[in-house]
Amino acid sequence: MRSAGFQSIEIVPTALHPLVYAESLNAPGKPTILFYGHYDVQPAEPLHLWTTPAFEPTVRNGNIYARGTADDKGQVHIHLKALQALHQIGGEFPINIKILIEGEEEVGSVSLWNFVQKNKEKLKADALVVSDTSMLGKGVPSITYGLRGLNYYQIELTGPRRDLHSGVYGGAVPNPLAALAELFAKLHDKNFRVTVPGFYDNVKQLSKAERKALNALPWSRKTFQEAVGAPGYCGEKGFTTVEQLWIRPTLELNGLWGGYQGEGAKTVIPSRAYAKFSTRLVPGQDPQRIAKLVEKHVRKLLPKTVTCKFEVLSTGKPWSAPYHAPIFQRAQAALQKGFNQKAVFIREGGSIPFVTQMYDTFEVPCVLIGFGLPDENAHAPDEHLYLENYFSGIKAIAHFYQDLATL
Ligand code: BES
Ligand code: MN
Ligand code: MN
Numbered sequence: 001m002r003s004a005g006f007q008s009i010e011i012v013p014t015a016l017h018p019l020v021y022a023e024s025l026n027a028p029g030k031p032t033i034l035f036y037g038h039y040d041v042q043p044a045e046p047l048h049l050w051t052t053p054a055f056e057p058t059v060r061n062g063n064i065y066a067r068g069t070a071d072d073k074g075q076v077h078i079h080l081k082a083l084q085a086l087h088q089i090g091g092e093f094p095i096n097i098k099i100l101i102e103g104e105e106e107v108g109s110v111s112l113w114n115f116v117q118k119n120k121e122k123l124k125a126d127a128l129v130v131s132d133t134s135m136l137g138k139g140v141p142s143i144t145y146g147l148r149g150l151n152y153y154q155i156e157l158t159g160p161r162r163d164l165h166s167g168v169y170g171g172a173v174p175n176p177l178a179a180l181a182e183l184f185a186k187l188h189d190k191n192f193r194v195t196v197p198g199f200y201d202n203v204k205q206l207s208k209a210e211r212k213a214l215n216a217l218p219w220s221r222k223t224f225q226e227a228v229g230a231p232g233y234c235g236e237k238g239f240t241t242v243e244q245l246w247i248r249p250t251l252e253l254n255g256l257w258g259g260y261q262g263e264g265a266k267t268v269i270p271s272r273a274y275a276k277f278s279t280r281l282v283p284g285q286d287p288q289r290i291a292k293l294v295e296k297h298v299r300k301l302l303p304k305t306v307t308c309k310f311e312v313l314s315t316g317k318p319w320s321a322p323y324h325a326p327i328f329q330r331a332q333a334a335l336q337k338g339f340n341q342k343a344v345f346i347r348e349g350g351s352i353p354f355v356t357q358m359y360d361t362f363e364v365p366c367v368l369i370g371f372g373l374p375d376e377n378a379h380a381p382d383e384h385l386y387l388e389n390y391f392s393g394i395k396a397i398a399h400f401y402q403d404l405a406t407l
Contacts, residue, residue, distance in 0.1 A: 144369075157273045
């Protein structure tokens, strides 16, 4: 940030990871942009699946590989390089700019939320700009106007007071792992719908026009399936894949454990079984209400032979917003200049808690310009960023900020 031309830079301590904040307000009469990104990353494990070490950025086949290249440090870097170029050319930034980089996005942005509450005046801006999403595909620059929300849960089932010899006791005692397997088998029906009563109650229906527009995007099934690499595909009946990914709520099992997991055999009936799971939420669904419904249903489905500790680790609202403010056309024009391609408006299935927080707090346009690609292994081994998008991104963002001076 310093080398990009910022003089006012703060590292703000929080209860967990510090925030980084910089601002330059030397363009009187020009718009003020708040740019947001995150420097925290998902765990790089399992490390042995990385071709080159997770924290040693390596360039290979036109990509840069390392944890955080796509999500989100590489994308933040695009903005800093664009701003640096503008500062070098003009001796100053063309607009007023505030930069906020947090370190807890991947765990729910709790410290950031406290900071926003206490610093509303400081963070005030005409628009929020974020690059923490994806492009629809290679050569398709994209502006995202909708994200799903996320609730994350963890449960602990307890059967016998302690682990038991499965020969001595097996056959006459409950096994919490079996109860857990049975529970998760019941949370979807044969049409892949979530069985929690009331789960879909308030889901907002999309207009025919919007559904049509989303399904007409140049989305590639082939690229999607190549990225996933599963032997077969499934999803909620009655909806296209794009709809299943972007506008339908889901319940996903994220981790399941308990019992013996070491090498060889151990004949044991575990005392406890655990699961981590989550729900993606769409407009109309209230995270608190959904959390209650999910807990109620889980408790109802479980047999009396186990007790259940149910924890809600985090909740987060979905977001979607109209994109007719003039800044969206400016973003589209800037992307055209950077990529020589028309930018499309898309929704996405991932979640960024801060976007919802900002939108609800300030009601400003939120311009989400993603430079990642869906198959760049965010959250997985061999995460990478396509260098062509990195460089085209810098060009586009430089045009964008320059052009906003006349907004
Ligand atoms: N950058 C992602 C969100 C994202 C990815 C949005 C792809 C759109 C397309 C973000 O870092 C992320 O991973 N968010 C988490 C939520 C968080 C509360 C743990 C997610 O979506 O799982
Ligand atoms: Mn991210
Ligand atoms: Mn992420």
